Amino acid sequence: MQGKFIVLEGLEGAGKSSAIKTIESELTAQGVNYIRVREPGGTPLAESLRALVKSVHEENVAPETELLIMYAARAQLVHNVIKPALAKGHWVIADRHDWSSQAYQGGGRGIETEKLAALADIVLKGLTPSLVLYLDIDPAVGLTRAKGRGELDRIELESLSFFQRARERYLSLVDTHDFAVKIDAGQSMEHVHQDVLATIKRFLA
Ligand SMILES: Nc1ncnc2c1ncn2[C@@H]1O[C@H](COP(=O)(O)OP(=O)(O)OP(=O)(O)O)[C@@H](O)[C@H]1O
Ligand SMILES: [Mg+2]
Numbered sequence: 761m762q763g764k765f766i767v768l769e770g771l772e773g774a775g776k777s778s779a780i781k782t783i784e785s786e787l788t789a790q791g792v793n794y795i796r797v798r799e800p801g802g803t804p805l806a807e808s809l810r811a812l813v814k815s816v817h818e819e820n821v822a823p824e825t826e827l828l829i830m831y832a833a834r835a836q837l838v839h840n841v842i843k844p845a846l847a848k849g850h851w852v853i854a855d856r857h858d859w860s861s862q863a864y865q866g867g868g869r870g871i872e873t874e875k876l877a878a879l880a881d882i883v884l885k886g887l888t889p890s891l892v893l894y895l896d897i898d899p900a901v902g903l904t905r906a907k908g909r910g911e912l913d914r915i916e917l918e919s920l921s922f923f924q925r926a927r928e929r930y931l932s933l934v935d936t937h938d939f940a941v942k943i944d945a946g947q948s949m950e951h952v953h954q955d956v957l958a959t960i961k962r963f964l965a
Contacts, residue, residue: 763794764964765842765887767928769859770895771923772916773905774945779895779956783853786960790792794851795841800833803840809833814913821914823869827879830861835883840880843887858884859892859933864915867929868922891963893946893956894934901921902945930932 766783768776780796787794801810802865813821813829834857845852858880865871899920934940943955 761787761849763809763846763849764890764963765846765852765854766960767854767857767859767892768895769856769863769892770945771863771897771899771927771930772912773907774895774897775905775949775952776895779893779943779952780853780855782953782956783893783960786957786964787853792851792898792964793849794853795809795845796853796855797837797841798855799857802833802837805835806817806836809836809943814915816914820908823871824864824868824923827861827865827871830854830865830882831879834858834861835899838884838887849875856887857889859894859930862933863926867925867927868918870925889939892937892940893933893957893959894930894940894942895940895952896927896931898935899927903953930959 768779768783770776784794784796798805800813801807808830809832813833822846842854854945861880862873862876866873866876893925903912903916903920903923906912906925931942934942943952943959949957
């Protein structure tokens, strides 16, 4: 029996890592076997790619370079970790997945949807989430939260308009996919926690 694939999406500081803790404790309480992964990253090679793509370089990083590093890391994670886990019947909770590329490299950087779709086809080979929880946040609020956590990386240093375009892309993805749930991440931590918990309980029921 295939495991379920649960994905957390949202801008910087939306509260993905916090929401994952809520989901993990509920899955543990229900006796579900799961693994947690993050993108980009989640395998030794993919974590090296993460460090490369997030760091500031002396040269400009071309949008296409960023795109291909993201999908290279995703290929490694999907092939070596996500698909084998699901095949064993384990659930997978992912901190970001393909929609992050659609929002950031697509919406943010302006790379055409068809080009992203071609890469997703090569890398995902039909893998689709069972559930996406999209944590919707005003980018200014999210970035302020993220700043409180430490220094910003190369992508987090992007302009507010970049993140606004990414948010719009996320919102249109939520609108067009039945497996997605939008959560208002601008609420207090307690209210976000309650919404995440209710969503995961509904999914488990
Ligand atoms: N609803 C909330 N209200 C206020 N602060 C919050 C809320 N949710 C999370 N935070 C705080 O904002 C910061 C970012 O939260 P978190 O790390 O969960 O977000 P994230 O989406 O995982 O961010 P990133 O994309 O940078 O990994 C943390 O310091 C967290 O405690
Ligand atoms: Mg996080």
